């Protein structure tokens with residue numbers, strides 16, 4: 001019921017139209033009984049009544065009026081059906097349009113933890129299949145229910161006006177039908193919830209396979225991927241069949257009950273007719289409207305199936321709708337300040353779920369300083385920098401930017417003061433120019449080229465067939481790892497923010513190019529605090545200070561010279577990188 005309330009709330013702006021559609025459904029369906037009534041009049045007056053022959057001669061006008069009435073009401077019903085469908089379609093489409101926008105914004109507003117937890121395929125299923133199922137239900141399933149109910153009630157009321165006893169005979173089968181339908185609904189509901197889950201798994205597998213296709217090919221794992229997909233496909237198909245086939249367990253009972261309506265009409269109706277309790281016309285009216293009572297019973301299974309699918313989909317959408325991010329971006333910055341770029345970590349502790357990743361981390365970075373962060377893989381470097389733009393919240397201690405806890409700062413403003421190039425480079429399928437200007441759409445072509453130059457990307461870009469207008473494929477396909485890194489660096493530089501964070505951005509470029517980038521970073525024309533995660537001593541040596549992380553703790557801190565003098569982790573890395581790895585490699589490649 002909560003979900004229906006939610007749906008009603010979201011119908012705002014289209015409620016009047018939807019109510020009109022429901023009313024038209026009721027009116028149009030009620031008119032179903034008009035033609036049987038008119039035909040009853042025709043039969044009793046002109047065909048089977050005592051004075052049928054005489055009436056035919058004297059009351060021609062009435063006969064013509066009744067016939068025209070039948071044609072007129074048929075046309076009226078058709079017109080109403082057209083109008084009704086249009087209202088359902090427009091209101092449900094409008095509602096879905098609004099919900100889709102809201103959900104998209106909602107997903108955009110989620111924090112990083114949400115993306116860690118939710119699979120892309122599942123989110124895509126919610127945004128497409130589930131939304132469409134709900135729309136289909138609003139436009140068709142509810143319509144079918146309302147119309148079936150109205151026709152059923154109108155027919156029963158009409159029957160009651162003709163003969164109460166015969167009507168009660170006709171309805172004798174309704175209670176057992178409802179009991180069977182109730183049992184069916186209870187049994188099939190969990191199946192549709194499970195089915196929805198399997199569809200999501202199937203979509204996730206498909207999405208992962210498509211986006212990871214290069215890895216699949218590199219490892220020649222097509223067979224494995226096909227087997228994985230087939231397994232999910234079989235699971236989905238089996239669950240689908242299982243849910244659909246449950247209906248067959250109940251179908252014979254419901255169909256027999258529905259057929260029995262005709263038998264009862266023949267027996268009870270025939271008996272009443274022979275004893276003169278009802279007229280031929282009334283019998284004809286019962287006969288022509290018997291479908292109005294039996295069809296809803298017959299369709300009850302299909303409706304229940306659709307309703308279960310509808311609720312399974314609706315609850316998934318409501319999940320997104322009410323998902324509350326722990327880190328909320330209010331987007332209410334009126335005037336964005338430019339920060340100085342002072343960063344402080346005060347006894348910072350951080351964990352993913354229960355695993356502690358950073359522990360008691362304290363350091364300060366002054367505005368304009370260049371800090372290098374080094375440490376073994378998994379030591380927590382990326383986690384550390386993710387706390388500055390508040391992608392995650394600390395579990396203890398504080399992260400301060402310009403002296404203020406990041407949790408007190410307006411997120412748009414905070415993130416608007418940070419330029420970032422992440423370890424996992426993602427370029428959009430756009431031109432190179434468009435990718436560089438992603439963070440600043442106002443960037444001129446010359447500026448984009450200048451920043452590409454600083455990132456050592458200009459030379460290779462101009463050699464491409466369409467230069468800066470070259471469209472790079474999805475995720476930057478068509479570029480080498482180092483080229484992608486350089487475009488990502490140009491994108492981060494182009495926003496000219498007072499804090500620049502580079503996560504292993506030069507790991508895939510050669511030493512000469514790296515040297516060019518280092519020089520550019522030193523000579524940036526705007527004031528900027530730089531935090532650079534790097535594994536190469538050639539990069540870290542240029543920093544004002546170097547922080548060494550191990551197991552989430554700060555084990556060394558100082559300048560290149562200070563750390564070398566310490567003869568600790570940094571010194572070992574320096575030796576390893578500068579003097580080989582302690583093994584002698586001969587000219588022939590033998591140790």
Ligand SMILES: Nc1ncnc2c1ncn2[C@@H]1O[C@H](COP(=O)(O)OP(=O)(O)OP(=O)(O)O)[C@@H](O)[C@H]1O
Pocket residue numbers: 116352357375376377378379380381382383384423
């Ligand atoms: N989203 C996440 N959820 C759970 N654990 C995570 C998540 N991201 C990272 N971790 C874990 O946190 C630890 C630190 O990871 P982090 O990425 O910060 O290390 P890193 O020093 O940047 O490593 P690398 O040099 O390989 O990039 C690792 O043990 C990693 O498995």
